[in-house]
Structure formats: C-alpha cells, structure tokens
Amino acid sequence: MTARTSRWLPLALLLIPACAALAAEPSAAPVPLEVVLTPKPDADRIGALQVHLHLPAPKVGAGAALLRMPVELVSTPTAAYSAEQIQVRDARGALPLRAVDEAPDPSGKYRNYLATRASVGDVEVDYATPPRKVDADTRNGPLFDLRAQDGGLMGAGVYFMALPPGEAPRQIHLRWDLGALPAGARGVWSVGEGEQRTTAPSDLLRFSYYAVGKMQRVPENDDDVFHFYWMDAPPFDAQLLAQQTGQLYRYMARFFGDDGSAYRAFARRNPYPAGGGTGLGHSFMFGYGPQGQTIAEGPQELLAHEMAHTWPKLDGEEHALTAWYTEGTAEYYSLLLSLRAGVYAKDAFLQAINYRADGYYDNPFRALDNTAAGERFWKDARAQRVPYGRGFMYLVSVDAQLRQHGRQAHSVDDLVLEVLKRQRAGETIGVPEWRAMVVRELGAGAGSDFDAMVAGKLIVPPAPAFGCYRVVPAPHQPFELGFDRMRMGVVRNLLPDSAAARAGVQENDRIVAYTPLEQAMADEHTRMQLTLERDGKPLQVDYLPRSARVDAWRFAADPALAARCSP
Incomplete structure (x- = not known):
C-alpha cells in the first residue's frame, strides 16, 4: 500500500x-x-x-x-x-x-x-x-x-x-x-x-x-x-539520497550567494503508509512510510523543495499574502536548480514541471484569492496547496516574459536574486516592492497580471516557457480520492458528492488495502480498489477516483528550440 x-x-x-x-x-x-x-x-x-x-x-x-x-x-x-x-x-x-x-x-x-x-x-x-x-x-x-x-x-x-x-x-x-x-x-x-x-x-x-x-x-x-x-x-538508498541532496544543496547555496551556511536534513520512519516533510531554520525533516512513501514525486524532490525555502522570502505582509512567493520560489528552484546541478535529466524535469501544472489546474480552490486561500490553509490540505501551484505558474509566466521583453532582467532569476541582494543590504522587500519590480521590467501590464494572480485568476504561461517548451491545452479529470488522504487507515472527511461516496464508501470505514495512490494519480483510467472493514465485515469497493473534467495546460518539448534549450 x-x-x-x-x-x-x-x-x-x-x-x-x-x-x-x-x-x-x-x-x-x-x-x-x-x-x-x-x-x-x-x-x-x-x-x-x-x-x-x-x-x-x-x-x-x-x-x-x-x-x-x-x-x-x-x-x-x-x-x-x-x-x-x-x-x-x-x-x-x-x-x-x-x-x-x-x-x-x-x-x-x-x-x-x-x-x-x-x-x-x-x-x-x-x-x-x-x-x-x-x-x-x-x-x-x-x-x-x-x-x-x-x-x-x-x-x-x-x-x-x-x-x-x-x-x-x-x-x-x-x-x-x-x-x-x-x-x-x-x-x-x-x-x-x-x-x-x-x-x-x-x-x-x-x-x-x-x-x-x-x-x-x-x-x-x-x-x-x-x-x-x-x-x-529506510527502504530506499539513504546514502545515495544524501549524496545527491548534498550536491544540490551546495549548488543552491552558491546560486543564492550563501556558500557557508550549514544545513541538516533528518529522515524518520512513520508507522502509517504516508510521508511528507517540514522545513525549519536551515534544516528539514521528512517522514517515510513502511514502504518508503514520502510524496508522490519522491524524497529527492521533497528535500529539494524544502532546501530551496532557505533563501527566497518576502518581508512584511501576513503569510497568506506572501505564500505564493515562498512556496512558488521553492517549487520553481527545487526543479530548475536540480536540472542545472545535474541531479535531473531534461525528461525528468519536463515530467516534474507538468506535475506542478496539473496540481495548479486541478486544485478546486484555485480561484480563491490569496487571503481566502490563507483562511483555509490549516483546515483543508487542498487549500494549503494553492500558493504552491499559483506561485510556480506565476513565476514561469514572468520568466517567459522577461526572457523576451525584460528591460534589465533577462529571467526571473535576476528578480529573485535582486530581492535577496536588497534584503541583505537592509531593505524591506515585500509585495509592493515585487510588484514595482515587475512593472519596472515589463510595464504596467505586469502590475495588472500580478493583481490578477493575487485575485485567483487563471494563469496560462506564454510560450516558450523556460525558454524551451510549448504550452499546450491538456484538459483532463483531476484525481480525487474522495476522503482524507492524510489518514489512510480509516475513512475520514468523506466528500458526499465524490465517486468514492457514490460507490458505497462510508465515513469511518476501516481501510485494509487499496490501490497505490501514485499509481492511481498517474493514470486517469486506473481504478481505485479498496478493501474495507465495516462492522467487523470485509467489503470491496471499486471506483474511478476522478472529479469533473477541467481545462488545463501542460508543457511540451519544442523541436525548434531543442538545440538551444537551456532553462
């Protein structure tokens, strides 16, 4: 499981x-x-x-x-x-x-x-x-x-x-x-x-x-x-993971101009089939399940994301108003710097950025503004994911525009590093300063785009994204298990309108076995097969763990740019 x-x-x-x-x-x-x-x-x-x-x-x-x-x-x-x-x-x-x-x-x-x-x-x-x-x-x-x-x-x-x-x-x-x-x-x-x-x-x-x-x-x-x-x-190669993660951390530290700061990562076992991680000051801990479960993307991406949190931040505003930057830059640079450091191959990078795109378009709270999403962060894990996808897609969009039309900055790297440089010099750089920076580089329209992002408007990045990729329509049915994915031993918070509920799953059913979630999430046609226990009796439930079709976009290789593709 x-x-x-x-x-x-x-x-x-x-x-x-x-x-x-x-x-x-x-x-x-x-x-x-x-x-x-x-x-x-x-x-x-x-x-x-x-x-x-x-x-x-x-x-x-x-x-x-x-x-x-x-x-x-x-x-x-x-x-x-x-x-x-x-x-x-x-x-x-x-x-x-x-x-x-x-x-x-x-x-x-x-x-x-x-x-x-x-x-x-x-x-x-x-x-x-x-x-x-x-x-x-x-x-x-x-x-x-x-x-x-x-x-x-x-x-x-x-x-x-x-x-x-x-x-x-x-x-x-x-x-x-x-x-x-x-x-x-x-x-x-x-x-x-x-x-x-x-x-x-x-x-x-x-x-x-x-x-x-x-x-x-x-x-x-x-x-x-x-x-x-x-x-x-652990049921994975901890030595290899440590070596790769150390290689990436050193590369990240150099990129962000911080060669000397120490970082510590800790791994611990969970007794349940789930994992995840939390970053604190210059350190990170992740948990893994009995079969090595961490996040769907694996422990390497989990560690990369949390290490990237060490540097970019915006000052001032309450967390809900700056989480798009904190989480967006962590998503963006965990992938981009993994590619540049040689930890990722280009095909793995493309797969990873499409996973992020799907996460953005699939989120049922995608249209909430930043404040409204923040009010739900600790109540619903799906709302907590809003700034991850929103910030990532916004930065991809700004990067594509800067590569073509930036006045001084030639990629989003230049703006993120400028924020750090000015903060280290003692300036307070928050949301208003970021907005002013994108307007300086791209004109008044960039300010309107920023306001639209904050308000929860749909983001479709212009092509070429990352200087390499086409942006193509990819409508699909998002994955929806139908109940709390953070507790896979028992059914909690069953969504009454979900396919799981329609198939007969009930609140408080004990979960004995189930189709691996990574497998079900990766293929729209994979059905969820649950072995449950209710009132001491076993039962089988089978359903397609998907919600209604959504409009979405994904990134695709552009043969015309392949020869000079360097994200």
Whole structure:
C-alpha cells in the first residue's frame, strides 16, 4: 500500500524574526539562556527527554509569564505540560506555576505558565516528556512531534519545549547529557551537533529539529556544510539520497550567494503508509512510510523543495499574502536548480514541471484569492496547496516574459536574486516592492497580471516557457480520492458528492488495502480498489477516483528550440 503524502507550509516562515536575529547586531547584551537536554533510557529505548533551563535572574513578577509553549500547532498536538509537570526553583525554593491558555488562532493555541509569586535570583526549570505514541491510524501532518525511532528520538522543539517568551535575542548555550546512552550516541540540533552556542530569540529552540541516539550521518566529515541523518534503515538508498541532496544543496547555496551556511536534513520512519516533510531554520525533516512513501514525486524532490525555502522570502505582509512567493520560489528552484546541478535529466524535469501544472489546474480552490486561500490553509490540505501551484505558474509566466521583453532582467532569476541582494543590504522587500519590480521590467501590464494572480485568476504561461517548451491545452479529470488522504487507515472527511461516496464508501470505514495512490494519480483510467472493514465485515469497493473534467495546460518539448534549450 502507499498513500498520498504532503509537503507542509514551512514553519520556518514563523522563524523569520529568529533567523534574522542570528545575524543582527543587538542593541543590548542578550540575556543568557542555558539548555541541557538529557535522554532517559527505558530498557532498550529512550523513554523520555528531559529539559533543564537555567535562567539568570529573570525578575519575573507575580502573575507574569515565565514560560510559553504551544498546546497545538497546525493540527499537531504537543506535550502540552500541565503547570504541575514543570518544576521551577529559585533562591527562595519552589516556584509554583499557573497555566493559562491563550485564545486559539487559525494556526493553533499557546499556553502561558505564570509565576505565582515574583522570582528571586536565578531560576532553574525542569520538565520531561515521553515521545508521542503513534500508530497506523495516526493522521499524517507536520513533523513537529517527538517520536521514537530505532535507537533514539527525533522531533521538533515545538513539541517538547516550554521556553521564556519574547522576541529579544538570547545567548543560547545548548548541551546534551548523553552519559546514560551507549557509546556512539549523538545529540544533534538544527544548529549543530553536540554543544552549541548561538544568539537568537528563544523561538529558534522551538522551531528547530532535534535527534538523539544512535544514528547514521552522511557525510562523516564534520566540516561539510550539509549533513543527512537517519536512525531506522529506510527502504530506499539513504546514502545515495544524501549524496545527491548534498550536491544540490551546495549548488543552491552558491546560486543564492550563501556558500557557508550549514544545513541538516533528518529522515524518520512513520508507522502509517504516508510521508511528507517540514522545513525549519536551515534544516528539514521528512517522514517515510513502511514502504518508503514520502510524496508522490519522491524524497529527492521533497528535500529539494524544502532546501530551496532557505533563501527566497518576502518581508512584511501576513503569510497568506506572501505564500505564493515562498512556496512558488521553492517549487520553481527545487526543479530548475536540480536540472542545472545535474541531479535531473531534461525528461525528468519536463515530467516534474507538468506535475506542478496539473496540481495548479486541478486544485478546486484555485480561484480563491490569496487571503481566502490563507483562511483555509490549516483546515483543508487542498487549500494549503494553492500558493504552491499559483506561485510556480506565476513565476514561469514572468520568466517567459522577461526572457523576451525584460528591460534589465533577462529571467526571473535576476528578480529573485535582486530581492535577496536588497534584503541583505537592509531593505524591506515585500509585495509592493515585487510588484514595482515587475512593472519596472515589463510595464504596467505586469502590475495588472500580478493583481490578477493575487485575485485567483487563471494563469496560462506564454510560450516558450523556460525558454524551451510549448504550452499546450491538456484538459483532463483531476484525481480525487474522495476522503482524507492524510489518514489512510480509516475513512475520514468523506466528500458526499465524490465517486468514492457514490460507490458505497462510508465515513469511518476501516481501510485494509487499496490501490497505490501514485499509481492511481498517474493514470486517469486506473481504478481505485479498496478493501474495507465495516462492522467487523470485509467489503470491496471499486471506483474511478476522478472529479469533473477541467481545462488545463501542460508543457511540451519544442523541436525548434531543442538545440538551444537551456532553462
């Protein structure tokens, strides 16, 4: 069996202030924050991860927040400690806390831990959590939870870290106490292995990845800018994937003018037949199913997309208004730079860009404007995909126009690199500045085209796309499974007007077996054959997992341009 998998909107976007602070010159000396992470063995596994914080004289008043953490973030639960699960001591002894939850917002809910009296002197904090219990019925989602793997734990700080609130930079000193683990165990943070020091807001600790225990690493050279980690033996060639991904990362870093920044990728096993990945600051974690399932395009494209998130972004506006750029550039450059770096052959590149085109035209929320799509991001995975396809097709369109009519820029590369250059020089470059740039290069019509993209109008790129390809009509029936593809152990969120419902599938049916989704998605004529269990009895359901025909366009090789085709 295999399941559809997902890329998740990068929570590194929430880290933009923290990442910026890494390089910023603070106006006042940052307050120290010492962190010690201690894995607690339980027989032949790690049963819990303990966190110790040392806060030098925080001077927290009675009723003020000493710590803060999410209770749930983008539909993913956290350890969500009670106040009693956190032990706090200061110069006067025990300092009890009181937990108060904030009002939820579309991305989740946070909890504040309030001091019941004013703190005196330095404060010591201790708490611990076991890894989250997951099984074949767990819904796939962002890779934030702390999970057990063979030989250790992997997860994000989002799940297990209650930290001092505020955006002010701190002198973070993180150490691992691995004394209770077998020889050869490692402790890895997105920032580096072992003991690390950096200056950043405490949110950097939260929006980072952690791995502890016995693990594999490629390459073994400590000084390399790219490292890939895994614990369980995956059902794919992890060594080859690590080598190819490292090659691509180095190429990407040079392209974006960032040769020295380190990047870490982590792979972990899921107990359910689905995968996906989430990028955080200069790091990425992806999950794979028992048969190696990641995303339909495979782990290489998943990693390429998330690595591309490291650089392009727009400043200012709320996420829904800039996601077209963040996701669009990640889609665009994950493919284009894979081709230029030699990771992709041209036929694979053409197949990949057509997969993106289909994803854009097939999306039932394609016509929503950016704000309306953003309101649905965390409610419907299809809405979350809108900025991926929209941004990609818009950039393809702008690139084609620049190649023929740009006044100074000769491809979209020039504009994306200009954005980075100006941001590095201290400018704020957001949506208005981007719009002004395309108008400068292509005239007033480019401004109207941008406004139409924001409003959700249909995009059909002009030819030749990428300097090579024709753009041809390709109407077809989009794939529609008919229920939640993120949980392939049981039917959830059945669409009442879908072919699945008409064929007899019911909400809460247990899924025993099914046609591989990649196979069904690749061929319009492949039928979905489900083996279900309802009320303890097996049943078979067969249907064509497609929705109504849509107008669409795809890219095709142009023989007249083949000799000089160089995207």
